[in-house]
Amino acid sequence: MKRREFIQQTAAASALIGLGGMGLTSFTSATKKITILHTNDVHSHIDAFGPDDGRNPNQGGVARRATLIEAIRKDNPNTLLLDAGDIFQGTPYFNYYGGELEFKLMSMLKYDVATIGNHDFDNGIDGLYAQLPHADFDFVSANYDFSNTIMDTHVKPYRIIVKDGIKIGIFGLGIMLEGLVDKKMYKETVYIDPTETSQEMTRILKEDKKCDLVICLSHLGYNYRNIPDRICDLKLAKTTKDIDLIIGGHTHTFLDKPTVVKNMEGKNMLVNQVGCYGINLGKIDFYFDSNKNKSANGTSIVV
Amino acid sequence: MNYKHIFLLFCIVTFSACTKTFYNTKIEGKQINISDSLELSQQIEDFIKPYRAHVNKNLDSVLAYAVDTYSKRDGNYNTAIGNMMADAVYEESNPIFKTRTGDDIDFVLLNHGGIRAIISKGNVTIRTAYEVMPFENSVVVVKLKGAQVKELIDYLVNAKRAHPISKLNIVLDAEGRFKSAGLNGQPLDFDKTYNVATNDYLYNGGDRMNFFQTNQGVQVLDYKIRNVLIDYFTKIDTLSPVRDNRFIQLKN
Numbered sequence: 001m002k003r004r005e006f007i008q009q010t011a012a013a014s015a016l017i018g019l020g021g022m023g024l025t026s027f028t029s030a031t032k033k034i035t036i037l038h039t040n041d042v043h044s045h046i047d048a049f050g051p052d053d054g055r056n057p058n059q060g061g062v063a064r065r066a067t068l069i070e071a072i073r074k075d076n077p078n079t080l081l082l083d084a085g086d087i088f089q090g091t092p093y094f095n096y097y098g099g100e101l102e103f104k105l106m107s108m109l110k111y112d113v114a115t116i117g118n119h120d121f122d123n124g125i126d127g128l129y130a131q132l133p134h135a136d137f138d139f140v141s142a143n144y145d146f147s148n149t150i151m152d153t154h155v156k157p158y159r160i161i162v163k164d165g166i167k168i169g170i171f172g173l174g175i176m177l178e179g180l181v182d183k184k185m186y187k188e189t190v191y192i193d194p195t196e197t198s199q200e201m202t203r204i205l206k207e208d209k210k211c212d213l214v215i216c217l218s219h220l221g222y223n224y225r226n227i228p229d230r231i232c233d234l235k236l237a238k239t240t241k242d243i244d245l246i247i248g249g250h251t252h253t254f255l256d257k258p259t260v261v262k263n264m265e266g267k268n269m270l271v272n273q274v275g276c277y278g279i280n281l282g283k284i285d286f287y288f289d290s291n292k293n294k295s296a297n298g299t300s301i302v303v
Numbered sequence: 304m305n306y307k308h309i310f311l312l313f314c315i316v317t318f319s320a321c322t323k324t325f326y327n328t329k330i331e332g333k334q335i336n337i338s339d340s341l342e343l344s345q346q347i348e349d350f351i352k353p354y355r356a357h358v359n360k361n362l363d364s365v366l367a368y369a370v371d372t373y374s375k376r377d378g379n380y381n382t383a384i385g386n387m388m389a390d391a392v393y394e395e396s397n398p399i400f401k402t403r404t405g406d407d408i409d410f411v412l413l414n415h416g417g418i419r420a421i422i423s424k425g426n427v428t429i430r431t432a433y434e435v436m437p438f439e440n441s442v443v444v445v446k447l448k449g450a451q452v453k454e455l456i457d458y459l460v461n462a463k464r465a466h467p468i469s470k471l472n473i474v475l476d477a478e479g480r481f482k483s484a485g486l487n488g489q490p491l492d493f494d495k496t497y498n499v500a501t502n503d504y505l506y507n508g509g510d511r512m513n514f515f516q517t518n519q520g521v522q523v524l525d526y527k528i529r530n531v532l533i534d535y536f537t538k539i540d541t542l543s544p545v546r547d548n549r550f551i552q553l554k555n
Binding site: 030046 | 323324326328329332333334335337339341342343344345348350351354357358361362433439523
């Protein structure tokens with residue numbers, strides 16, 4: 001992957017792409033498309049909000065999300081479904097079933113990977129562990145060291161999934177638990193610096209494992225305007241390299257569109273978050289071409 | 304572009320076509336709203352149904368009967384619903400605290416903003432407890448020195464809000480200034496140490512109740528306020544709390 005530029009719909013950009021297109025027509029060339037779907041902070045919102053809800057009437061609901069995801073998968077089988085944490089807590093379903101229904105439904109929707117949010121410790125680390133048999137998907141977290149807890153070996157730092165020959169590396173990041181979650185809930189879980197962890201992860205995924213795409217599933221939060229020292233997705237994006245997409249959570253941030261951020265090498269990448277409570281589904285399509293000319297002109301980002 | 308460049312381009316294209324290396328050329332990102340224009344997946348809906356039925360049946364199980372409708376807006380310095388909540392915290396938590404420490408809770412302080420719904424006249428259900436207390440906050444008992452208890456009283460005097468209290472008694476004069484504070488008919492002794500039951504949100508500085516920060520220890524009871532209410536409602540048949548004299552302003 002070459003220099004990546006955020007190309008607005010300008011005449012210059014069209015001309016460059018046109019040139020690449022000329023090369024394409026002369027030789028056999030193949031294209032591939034990977035679709036990344038994502039949710040965050042669903043907080044046990046299994047049912048849609050009712051028609052009388054003051055804020056989000058008739059929004060959300062797992063049964064509707066399932067229909068949408070199925071349609072997208074039908075359109076592109078090379079689709080991944082990810083969640084950025086805080087699956088638990090927010091409706092009586094969690095209080096009654098402890099997260100069983102949330103995990104079972106996510107398994108039915110064929111989620112591939114999720115990371116762990118602070119509220120996923122709300123029934124303690126033992127409560128989270130107890131629900132794992134209901135999850136037919138993987139948890140990733142690279143900066144929580146669970147080795148002295150019951151979750152040891154049940155959470156991987158990253159997962160690599162190959163779709164249509166495209167190698168996708170996904171690593172997870174969790175928020176600092178001290179001061180946010182009671183120690184007796186997270187027990188001996190050790191929080192490790194997210195920036196350093198990301199540098200290690202991108203080295204492994206990009207350099208060692210040669211991933212075509214690197215995705216960070218983060219529960220750090222989008223941005224903390226009043227606490228500039230606190231690590232957040234925007235800051236992580238600017239201070240790291242080789243991450244193509246950060247899918248965030250925690251701050252329940254509703255964005256009009258994904259945010260384009262220049263990483264430490266000046267390359268454009270995306271940070272996205274889709275609010276909360278299953279009101280929205282994020283959809284990021286990555287297009288690949290075997291014709292290098294197309295990418296030599298930079299990856300265009302359309303948001 | 305000269306011929307050398309075109310040749311180079313030709314080589315690159317040919318090479319990449321043979322080895323089938325793929326390059327990321329374009330990224331498109333958007334979000335899709337989950338609205339009622341989407342059809343329900345029947346398979347998912349059928350799977351949720353028994354869970355939903357069980358939760359709803361349980362939430363709607365009747366625990367008590369409310370003789371009136373109670374709102375946190377009914378009263379200036381104390382309200383019937385707030386008094387009920389603070390009293391319930393005392394009654395349900397004190398036996399647990401006593402078993403663990405051999406000590407008694409001296410008084411209870413909650414926050415007015417923490418009463419999240421009214422209790423309507425009629426059946427009181429588990430759903431009522433969820434509506435009044437949707438948050439997961441639980442009871443903590445904080446040991447405070449007299450100086451911090453004085454700060455706590457000052458806070459309540461200045462706030463002039465019906466923050467729920469139990470066992471504590473505060474009287475303001477006709478001008479709204481502090482007149483007296485007592486416990487079980489005795490004036491508060493600011494040289495003494497008191498066991499104050501509250502919730503973990505306030506203990507951690509919620510509603511700027513910063514006086515909890517300087518403390519002589521805390522007992523976490525692992526007892527959610529919502530469960531306090533459910534246990535309290537289960538115990539009683541009729542819910543008929545009243546506004547009383549626990550926090551008042553004297554008239555001229």
